[in-house]
Amino acid sequence: MTTQELNSAIAKINYYSLQDFERDVKDYIKAITERSMLCVIKSVSRSGMSRVLSFHSYNGGYYRQYNCLFMVLGFKESSSRNGFKINGCGMDMIFHTNYTIIRTLHSLGYITKEQCSVLEQQTPTNLS
Numbered sequence: 001m002t003t004q005e006l007n008s009a010i011a012k013i014n015y016y017s018l019q020d021f022e023r024d025v026k027d028y029i030k031a032i033t034e035r036s037m038l039c040v041i042k043s044v045s046r047s048g049m050s051r052v053l054s055f056h057s058y059n060g061g062y063y064r065q066y067n068c069l070f071m072v073l074g075f076k077e078s079s080s081r082n083g084f085k086i087n088g089c090g091m092d093m094i095f096h097t098n099y100t101i102i103r104t105l106h107s108l109g110y111i112t113k114e115q116c117s118v119l120e121q122q123t124p125t126n127l128s
Helices: 003-011 018-033 067-072 093-107 113-119
Strands: 037-044 050-059 062-065 084-087 125-127
Touching: 003 018, 003 067, 018 037, 018 050, 018 067, 018 093, 018 113, 037 093, 050 093, 084 093, 093 113
Parallel strands: 037 125
Antiparallel strands: 037 050, 050 062, 050 084
8 A cells, every 4th residue: 555545545534534544553553562452253254255353452441443444454344334344264364454454554654664573463352
């Protein structure tokens, strides 16, 4: 994802700005670093080829969602809008989703290569 693609994706969400995105990035990285990120598996398709995931972090007395962050990064909301549809099977899709997000944040310059190497290996706690 390029900076131009990032700005275009942010512009598609009426109530979301670059500052909101950067705050979400900072909070997401903090939650992964502190191991306070939770992933709720809302549903799994009959074939097992896709699932609906929702990521949350616990932050000072409330749970925080990352819906806008995920939309900007190109993830597709599920039809029920209760999470994001993640396609794939045969691997830990929660790990893969976090890995993809961290790699994208590195490519956008929000984290260093060293931070990326550590954070991409973290798997959020799974609640199903």
